[in-house]
Amino acid sequence: MEEKYLQSVKENLKKKGYKLTGPRLAILKYLLRKKGHHSIMDIYEKMRMKNDRIGIATIYRTVDLFLELGIVRVLTINNSKPCFEINWPGDHHHHLICKGCGRIIEFGSCNFIQIVGEIERVTRFSVKEHTLEAYGLCPKCAQKTEDYSTEKI
Amino acid sequence: MEEKYLQSVKENLKKKGYKLTGPRLAILKYLLRKKGHHSIMDIYEKMRMKNDRIGIATIYRTVDLFLELGIVRVLTINNSKPCFEINWPGDHHHHLICKGCGRIIEFGSCNFIQIVGEIERVTRFSVKEHTLEAYGLCPKCAQKTEDYSTEKI
DNA sequence: TATCTTAATGATAAATATTATCATTTGAAT
């Protein structure tokens, strides 16, 4: 699975005239291995700890390139630093973020496609992609909030 | 309408123990007047041009406060600087962004509510809010793309 | 395989963006 995907990325790079360099491959493998959502600094520091000493500028450049090629996608939670994740082909998912503890979980159910037609008809745009993030409270944090609200003061 | 909203914001601030200061009121009125989506720098520079000379730190602090109080909400398009807009009560809308020219239009149709129940049941989260952004091509940019694709080379 | 060409990299300088500090101002309670 990952091997096949790696191969497709290599072809993707080549087709567009980009080189398959050590740093690019290393960053790609890092993202494939770790799953999840990673900021620039995450990638830079974690890889450095594993003695993959790639310059910070190259991390920026590579992530930008991967974004452009659709290899990764970006997730910006509220007002904080953008995080990046592998854009697996066919894996359409969204994020549910706990406003209490910041935990992120993913969900696959998405009914946006049902209204795309109407939006295209009304706006005359052609719609290609979408992002959807939901915010709320995880069970633990919901419990805490409840505790406070019933607390005698 | 705006007068009433201003009043409710004032009460909101007071209730939480914040002061209704000149800069806060000026920034709020600016956002109410201009509509649309504004970066920190937009707000700072445009207000300054109108001789509302508020320090940049106060812009940051005030926008953060407004976010916390739900007076504004943030919109982060792709990988760029966050923009802020008034969070009118009852105005639930999303954004459609042209990947060609960057134009943003808003749409009100949203069917997310139909699947909230299922998400809550499956994830055990309680869901409060959500953001949804769609990306595509406006009619003009779609036309251009088509031109290129049929161009003889 | 050795050579060549040029894109890519890494170090770091430069530019931007954000946050912290603190003397002064100001909102609002008394």
Place this chain on the structure above:
DNA sequence: ATTCAAATGATAATATTTATCATTAAGATA
């Protein structure tokens, strides 16, 4: 009017992002 704490503005300190450029290395060529 006086008081007091919160808020502001100027700006210093950090943090983040981009630009520069000498060096490296991927991939083409022979």
